[in-house]
Amino acid sequence: MTDFTEAIAYAQAHEVGWPRDPQADPARWGVHHEDPPPFNRLRGPVHARGGVSGVIRVRGEEVASWGEPDRADLTYSVAKTFLALLAGIAQGRGLLQPQQRIHEVLPGIGFDDAHNREITWAHMLEQTSEWQGTCLGMPDQVEHNRRVSHDPKPPQGRKGEARVLQPPGTYWEYNDVRINQLSLALLHLFGRPLPEVFREEVLAPLGGGADFRWVGYDDAWVDIGGQRMQSVPGGTHWGAGVSISARDQGRVGQLLLDGGAHGGRQIVPRDWVARMQQPCAIAPFYGWLVWLNRGGAMFADAPHDSWFMVGAGGHYVWMDPAQQAVVVVRWLDPARSPGFVSRVARALG
Incomplete structure (x- = not known):
């Protein structure tokens, strides 16, 4: 049996530097502090976390676990x-097509002006939309010139400093306001709270969902068809977001590795999952x-067909098709993530 002892010990020895209780030292919790005021604050709830787990x-088959793998913690991006995945489910139901302009449906x-009307679902999914506007009180400019760990592009200016927008599809930028606009669009598309759809359509068939929560900002409520619903963010940049267990x-991750199928049921269309893994033309990472x-x-020692879900605070879900492995680690110091990946890769052989 493969021995992951060294990798697990390494992860446990290198916990992220954030406090476990966000109230204990608020200045060291989260990523919102880097934003220009008045947007450098939490707008939704956060809660205490556990230690390194995975x-x-x-x-x-699960072959190793550590920490508190059943604890539901915030998972950021x-x-x-x-x-x-929700967009893929919508596509499977005929609710969207990737190259469709969102304003048409x-x-x-927020997609109707001359600039935004050219934006497609694919642009939003690959983060090349250049969507401009204010989503639930947050202007897209807050995220202009944002730097994230695995983006090789050099800084173009200060965080939050306005830059000239490019035509949709021609510029890649990691922008949480635009992600929240995508989430809002999917809420309108389904006409149901996204947490309900995700729990029923994804987690429940997989045998999961215990203590799962996906909440929005305190003031992120909209009216759809006469029903008041909360729009949820695609992360915890300004609080709120998904709380979920490592398991x-x-x-x-296993669902993605298996092409969107589980137990004989195609939960997410197989061609959609395959397309998720195709590199963006202008951002092949x-x-x-x-x-x-x-x-x-991303990681020199991981197979080159590996793909990852990544969240601030040291959250990684690694899908390794070559070894048919899924690796989850939480609250790992991101600077130490290459060392962890290398140790797991060696153990997998």
Whole structure:
């Protein structure tokens, strides 16, 4: 049996520096502090976390776990991939097509002006939309010139400093306001709260969902068909977001590794899951709300067909098709993630 002892010990020895209780030292919790005021504050709830935890699955079976793998913790931008899965479910129901202009099916929610009307679902999923506007009180400019760990592009200016927008599809930028606009669009498309859809259509068939929560900002409520619903963010940048266990993240990773199928049921269309893994033409390190390891760009020691869900605070879900493995690690110091990946890769052989 494969021995992951060294990798697990390494992870446990290198916990992220954030406090476990966000109230204990608020200045060291989260990523919102880097935003220009008045947007450098939490707008939704956060809660205390556990320590480093994770699970490893090989050929569909859990072979290792550590920490508190059943504890539901905030997972930051891993939630972006959940939005991609929901979009895939919508596509399977005939509700969207990737190259469709969003304003054509959802007029009146922020895609109607001359710039935004050219934006397609694919643009939003690959983060090349250049969507301009204010979503639930947050202007897209807050995220202009944002730097994230695996983006090789040099800084173009200060965080939050306005830059000239490019035509949709021609510029890649990691922008949480635009992700929230995608989430809002999917809410209108389904006409149901996204957490309900995700729990029923994804987690429940996988045997998961215990203590799963996906909440929005305190003031992120909209009226759809006469019903008051909360729009949820694709992360925890300004609080709120997804709380989920490491085991459930492993289940979702397994679903992706298995091409969207589980137990004889195609939960997400297989061709959609395959398309999620295709590199963006202008950002080959990125697919549809997932990170790609093409050419070893993310982790030199991981197979080059590996792909990842990644969230701030040290959250990684690694899908390794070559070894038929899913690796989840949470609250790992991101600077130490290459060392962890290398140790797991060696153990997998």
